[in-house]
Amino acid sequence: MAEAADTTAQDRQRQELAALSAPAVIFTVAMIAFPLVYTVWLSFQSFSATGRESVVGFANYARLISDNEFWHGLWVTLVLYVSSLVLQLVFGVWLALVLFHSRRLSGVVRSLFISPFMMPPVVAGLMWLVILDPSLGAANYILTSLGLPPSDWLASPTFVIPTVALIDTWQWTPYVALIVLGGLQSLPPSVYEAAQIDGASGFKTFRRITLPLLLPTIVTATILRSVDLLRFFDIIYITTQGGPGDASNTLNIYGFRVGFEFFNIGYASALMLTLTAIVLGAVLAFNRLRGAVVW
Amino acid sequence: MRARTFAAQFMLSVIAVGLAGSARAADFDWKKFQGKTVDFLANSNPISQALLTHKADFEKLTGITLKVDTYQEQQMRQRLVTVMNAHSDEVDVFMTLPSREGEQFAAAGWYADLTPMTKNEVAPDYDYAGLSPALLKAATYNGKLTSMPMNIEGPVIYYRTDIFKKCGVDQPKTIADVEAAAKKVKACDPSITPFVSRGLKPALPYTFSNFLHNMGGSYMVGGKSALCSPKDKAALDTYSRLLRDYGPPGVVNYSFPQISALYRAGRAAMDFEASNELRTVMEGGARLKDTAIIPLPAGDGGQVPTTIGWGITVSAYSKQPDAAWYFVQWATSPAVQKLMAVQGIAPPRSSVANDPTYRKWIDEQPVRKEWQAALDVLAAKGTSEVGYPIVANPESREFIGQAVQNLILKQKTVDQACAEADKGIDALISQK
Numbered sequence: 193m194a195e196a197a198d199t200t201a202q203d204r205q206r207q208e209l210a211a212l213s214a215p216a217v218i219f220t221v222a223m224i225a226f227p228l229v230y231t232v233w234l235s236f237q238s239f240s241a242t243g244r245e246s247v248v249g250f251a252n253y254a255r256l257i258s259d260n261e262f263w264h265g266l267w268v269t270l271v272l273y274v275s276s277l278v279l280q281l282v283f284g285v286w287l288a289l290v291l292f293h294s295r296r297l298s299g300v301v302r303s304l305f306i307s308p309f310m311m312p313p314v315v316a317g318l319m320w321l322v323i324l325d326p327s328l329g330a331a332n333y334i335l336t337s338l339g340l341p342p343s344d345w346l347a348s349p350t351f352v353i354p355t356v357a358l359i360d361t362w363q364w365t366p367y368v369a370l371i372v373l374g375g376l377q378s379l380p381p382s383v384y385e386a387a388q389i390d391g392a393s394g395f396k397t398f399r400r401i402t403l404p405l406l407l408p409t410i411v412t413a414t415i416l417r418s419v420d421l422l423r424f425f426d427i428i429y430i431t432t433q434g435g436p437g438d439a440s441n442t443l444n445i446y447g448f449r450v451g452f453e454f455f456n457i458g459y460a461s462a463l464m465l466t467l468t469a470i471v472l473g474a475v476l477a478f479n480r481l482r483g484a485v486v487w
Numbered sequence: 488m489r490a491r492t493f494a495a496q497f498m499l500s501v502i503a504v505g506l507a508g509s510a511r512a513a514d515f516d517w518k519k520f521q522g523k524t525v526d527f528l529a530n531s532n533p534i535s536q537a538l539l540t541h542k543a544d545f546e547k548l549t550g551i552t553l554k555v556d557t558y559q560e561q562q563m564r565q566r567l568v569t570v571m572n573a574h575s576d577e578v579d580v581f582m583t584l585p586s587r588e589g590e591q592f593a594a595a596g597w598y599a600d601l602t603p604m605t606k607n608e609v610a611p612d613y614d615y616a617g618l619s620p621a622l623l624k625a626a627t628y629n630g631k632l633t634s635m636p637m638n639i640e641g642p643v644i645y646y647r648t649d650i651f652k653k654c655g656v657d658q659p660k661t662i663a664d665v666e667a668a669a670k671k672v673k674a675c676d677p678s679i680t681p682f683v684s685r686g687l688k689p690a691l692p693y694t695f696s697n698f699l700h701n702m703g704g705s706y707m708v709g710g711k712s713a714l715c716s717p718k719d720k721a722a723l724d725t726y727s728r729l730l731r732d733y734g735p736p737g738v739v740n741y742s743f744p745q746i747s748a749l750y751r752a753g754r755a756a757m758d759f760e761a762s763n764e765l766r767t768v769m770e771g772g773a774r775l776k777d778t779a780i781i782p783l784p785a786g787d788g789g790q791v792p793t794t795i796g797w798g799i800t801v802s803a804y805s806k807q808p809d810a811a812w813y814f815v816q817w818a819t820s821p822a823v824q825k826l827m828a829v830q831g832i833a834p835p836r837s838s839v840a841n842d843p844t845y846r847k848w849i850d851e852q853p854v855r856k857e858w859q860a861a862l863d864v865l866a867a868k869g870t871s872e873v874g875y876p877i878v879a880n881p882e883s884r885e886f887i888g889q890a891v892q893n894l895i896l897k898q899k900t901v902d903q904a905c906a907e908a909d910k911g912i913d914a915l916i917s918q919k
Binding site for chain 1: 561564565568572591680687688689735736737738739740745748749752754878879881882885889892893896898918
C-alpha cells in the first residue's frame with residue numbers, strides 16, 4: 193500500500209516536471225525541426241534568379257551528382273578537414289602537455305597561449321589577410337628579411353589550402369588544448385606512480401599510459417572540431433571567397449554562393465542538406481569510436 | 488471667334504494645370520509623416536557613409552526616425568534576399584546597383600514603382616529633370632522607374648605623375664600605351680607595381696568590362712555569349728596580361744580595398760579602380776600632389792567607359808512606401824547631393840556638378856579637377872553594361888571572373904578559357 197502510494201507520488205512528480213519543461217522542449221524542437229523541415233521542402237523546389245518556380249522532386253539532388261563543382265567542393269572540404277584536424281590534434285595535445293607540466297607559467301602567458309580561439313573568425317580572417325598580403329604584408333617582409341623567397345600565400349592555387357589550414361590551426365589549437373588539458377587533469381596519478389616505480393621513461397610513459405588514457409578526450413575534441421571543419425566557411429569567405437579560381441571553394445562556400453548570390457535557393461538547400469548529412473555521418477562514426485576507446 | 492475661344496480655353500487649361508502643380512508643390516509638407524520610423528538597409532560604402540553623416544538633418548526636417556542597418560555589399564544583398572523572399576516589411580528603403588541586380592530584382596517584383604511618386608509627392612526643389620537621364624533609364628524596367636540615382640561612378644586610372652616623369656613615360660592615350668607604360672615602369676623601378684586592378688573573381692567584371700568595350704568587344708552577339716570572338720579574346724588577353732605581368736603578387740585576391748591601399752602606400756604606378764575610391768586613395772594626403780586621373784584610354788572600339796550609379800529605392804513590401812519615399816527623395820535631392828559631392832561622391836545631377844560650392848571644392852586641388860573631367864567623360868559616353876545583360880547577371884560575372892583568373896594563373900589558354908566561359912553562360916542564357 194505504501195509502495196503504491198509512493199509510485200503514484202512519483203508518477204505525479206514526473207508529470208509535473210514534464211509539464212513544466214514542456215514549453216522549453218517544444219520551443220527547442222521547433223527551433224531545430226522547423227528550419228530543417230523547411231530546408232528539406234525548399235530542396236524539392238526550383239528557384240530562378242527571380243524567385244520560386246515549381247516543385248521538381250529530386251531533380252536538385254540528381255543535379256548534385258553530375259555537378260563538377262560539387263565534387264570539387266567536396267574534395268577541397270575533405271583535404272582541408274583532414275589537414276587541419278591532424279595539425280590541431282597534434283599541436284593541441286602538445287600545448288595541453290606544456291600547460292599541464294609548466295605550472296610555473298604565469299596566468300598572462302597561459303592567457304596569451306589560448307587567446308586566438310577567443311577571437312571572432314572574421315577578425316582572425318581580416319588580420320591574416322593583411323599579414324599574408326604578398327605586397328604589403330608582414331609575412332613576406334619577414335621572409336625576405338631572412339633571405340627567403342616570398343610567397344603568394346592565399347593567392348596561390350597551390351598554397352591556399354595549406355595556408356588556410358595553418359590559419360585555422362593557429363586559431364583553434366588552443367581550444368583543442370583546453371579540452372585535452374581537462375582530460376589530463378582527470379587522469380589517475382596512481383598509474384604514473386606505478387610507471388615511475390617501474391622506471392619507465394618520459395616518452396614511454398606518454399606513449400603507453402598518457403596517450404591511451406587520453407584517447408576518449410582526443411576523440412571528443414575530434415568530434416567537436418569535425419563539426420566545424422567540415423563546415424569550413426568564415427576564414428575562406430573573408431580571405432579568398434573560394435579563390436583563386438575555385439582552389440579553396442569548399443562545399444559550404446559553394447552552397448552559400450549558389451543560394452545567396454545566384455538566388456538558386458532550391459539547389460543550395462540540396463547542397464547544404466548533403467553537407468549536413470556528411471557532418472552527421474562523421475559525428476556518428478566518431479561517437480562509435482569513442483565508445484570503443486573509453487576506459 | 489471660335490479660334491479665340493479655343494485659345495482662351497487652352498490658356499485656361501494650361502493655367503489650371505500650372506496652378507494644380509504649384510498647389511501640389513505648395514501642399515508638400517516634409518512633416519507629413521512625422522513620428523513614423525523608416526528602416527533603411529545600406530551598403531557600407533563611401534556613398535552611404537557620406538549620406539548618413541547628414542542623417543540627423545533628415546530626422547529634424549521630417550520628424551521621421553531613420554533606423555539604419557549597414558552591411559558590407561555582399562552581406563547587404565544576402566540580408567535583402569532573405570527579407571525579400573519572405574515578403575517581409577522589415578526593410579522600407581534599400582540601396583541597389585541597377586547594373587548588377589536591377590533586371591533581376593525588377594523581374595522578382597522587389598522594387599516599388601517610383602514613377603507616380605516622382606510626379607505626385609515631390610518637394611518643389613527636387614528637380615527630377617536634373618537627374619542623369621542615362622542613370623534614370625538604366626533604372627527603368629518595363630516602364631517602371633525602380634530606383635533614384637545616388638551617384639555616378641566608373642573605373643578610372645589613377646597614376647603617379649612623379650613615377651611617370653622619372654621613368655620617361657607619357658600619359659597613355661590608348662590601351663596599348665597603358666601596357667607600354669607599365670613595361671617601362673617595370674624596367675625603370677622594379678620595386679613599384681606598374682599596374683594594379685581587380686583580380687578577385689566576382690569583382691573583376693567591373694573593371695574588365697571597360698577594357699572589353701574600349702577594345703570593341705561585346706558580351707553577347709545574336710543572343711549567345713561572345714567571349715570567344717576575336718575582340719573579346721583580345722580584351723581577355725590584354726586585361727589578364729596586364730595583371731599577370733605588371734600587377735602585384737597575389738592580384739587574384741585583389742579588390743578595391745587592397746588596390747587602394749597599395750596605391751595610397753605609394754607602391755603602385757597605375758591603379759585602375761572606381762572613381763569613388765578618390766576619398767580613400769587621397770586619405771592622409773600622400774597622393775594628393777603626385778596623382779593624375781584619366782578615364783581608360785581608347786582602344787579599337789573607341790572610348791566606352793563603364794558608368795554606373797548606386798540607387799536608392801523603396802521596397803515593394805514596405806507598409807509605408809510614402810514615408811519611405813520621403814527619405815529617398817531627400818537622399819537624392821540637390822541639397823543633399825551637394826553635401827555629398829564635397830565628400831568625393833560624384834553627383835548624378837549636372838546642377839550640382841556646376842554648383843559654385845562644388846566647383847570651388849573641385850578647384851582646390853588639381854587632382855579633383857582631373858577627377859571631375861574623367862567623370863564628365865563617363866557621364867557623356869558611358870555604358871552601364873557590367874557582365875551579361877541578362878537576369879542572371881550576378882551568376883554570369885562568375886564565368887567572366889573565372890576566365891580572367893584562368894589566364895592570370897596560366898591555367899588555361901585564351902581559347903580554352905573563353906570556350907569554357909561561353910559554354911557556361913550559354914547554358915545560363917538557355918535556362919531562361
